Amino acid sequence: MTQLPDLLAEALSAGRLEGLHAVVAVRGGQTVLEHYGAGADFSWDAPLGVVDFGPGTLHDLRSVTKSVTVLLYGIALDAGRVPEPAAPLLRQFREYPDLAAEPERARLTVDHALTMSLGLEWREDIPYDSPANAEIAMELAPDRCRYVLERPIVEPPGARWSYCGGATALLGRLIAAGTGQPLAQYARTALFAPLGIHDVEWMAGTDGVASAASGLRLTPRDLARIGELVLANGAWHGRRIVPAGWVRTMLQPRLRTGWGGRYGYHWYLDTVAGRRLVAGMGNGGQRLVVLPDLDLTVAVTAGNYDDPDQWRTPVNLLEHVVLPATE
Template identity: 75%
Template sequence: MTTQMRDRLDEMRQAGRVGGLHAVAAVRGGRTLLEYYGTGEDFSWGDSLGVVEFGSETLHDIRSVTKSVTALLYGIALGEGLVPSPAEPLLRHFPKYPDLAADPQRARLTIEHALTMSLGLEWREDLPYNSPANAEIAMELAPDRFRYILERPILEPPGAQWNYCGGATALLGQLIADGTGQLLPQYGQAALFAPLGIERFEWITGADGVASAASGLRLTPRDLARIGELVLAEGAWEGQRIVPADWIRTMLQPRLKTAWGAQYGYHWYIESIAGHRLVAGMGNGGQRLFILPDLDLVVAVTAGNYDGPDQWRTPLAVLEHVILPELA
């Protein structure tokens, strides 16, 4: 662990530039550069946990970084021949809804449109996550979450534009569960977490007992970083193939532009920072999994700035002003 990084982080904290920061785990080439655990108020899916003293064994909501993990699980299941390929029609694999499949416009939807969040359906998550007007919350409250997603009004042709959509991830999670015959947390444990040596995790479920593929995962920051190391190694871990390498490459191929200009692959963001390619999973409150392939660097950040308009500032400040200066 480098003293310079620790000192810079202390300076940033004292200057109030990393408000709400809970933990950081930065790893380069298998070596820990920085591990920090703080204290602060935290929530689990909106339920207050009070003030928490974070440590290396403390599980933390990773919120929508869960989406990126779900994409990894899809790739593992695809490699095992258990889920359909991205090119296949989506509604073919939801046979409970023949009325929706009969709609020619909806029949055009493919699994890739879910992977790239380009379903073209009405879906608003730019509202507080405690509001039933937020589409993800409405999905959780709906009597049938999958019908709720698939019958949203059609706004544009599929594949035309990226639109943030937790419902797309919920569909992928169900395809994994259907194809593997296991609940998503069970498959996640067997196919990903156990092979990585991740012994403790939680996966929050909705009232219907369905695990949230979009935002329900709780991990320690060090284990979140371990998932980043797996991506960095193109799906291999300690000589074992966990995720097909071609899926990692396909998953991280830029396909659409996000609302703020980043590129989007299959449930992962692709940007650049300080001249370096940046691959990231991002979650509400400042949860981040940063991967910088050319620096062999992974940085996991957890924070408590849920629903805040400037929640992106803290994890970006950690990366830009604490970690990267020493690696320049």
């Protein structure tokens, strides 16, 4: 893949990688591409100004955080700290007996949260600076889990994938309750420290609870390590961190997304140029892409927040830079 830097320079010159902040690609354990740019950035809604990105610069992962949260769920499940996917969801939230008493809501399981198929009213197709966006409304609510679980029922659970950051918030609460540790603390001891990741921020709401859906900030190098972990079925340098069985379960295609790809447990499953692709995706063009057939992980950070065409930069990076270099 020696032509990667040349292909990257060509794509940048052609304007195909608008808003790109950084990319790290690792193949077979070796870094084959590492690039840092400069651009305006935000931490959630707080402007950071123009940032010169480098190897040590933390970056919002936005909804790639969801894919990391489900890795934590698998670790906690293996330790017997959280319920099995088939477990009734509202039985885990005994503080809401009124909701559990509704027969339709009582049908919800943890699996429905893992697959984002709760069947509840939830709209995140509204800009994230608006309280009409369900995730923002959840963060503003006095009790975020009640806010999620009491949404109007619009279809049977499990019938359809519907993007829902509230589902991830529920999983975060189950992890924290089951392990007896705040989500960010558990993540440090169970996942990040074993991976050698020490510089981490996990942003929290006004209640101090870490956002399981969008709060994580990592460097691109460390994000790529998480991709390598998935590529190795949960092992890192011979040490088992995530159960291999959970990684297989997590990446099993379950429902079809709104644009035709498949969804597992908080990971997107698709193909690109005939190659199997596993990905975590976040607002602005944040991506963690794993290409198992190529033994390749690509971590991307970008600043195209709320842009309808934000998907173009990571797709162009794959199609015009990374994949041509593997041919």
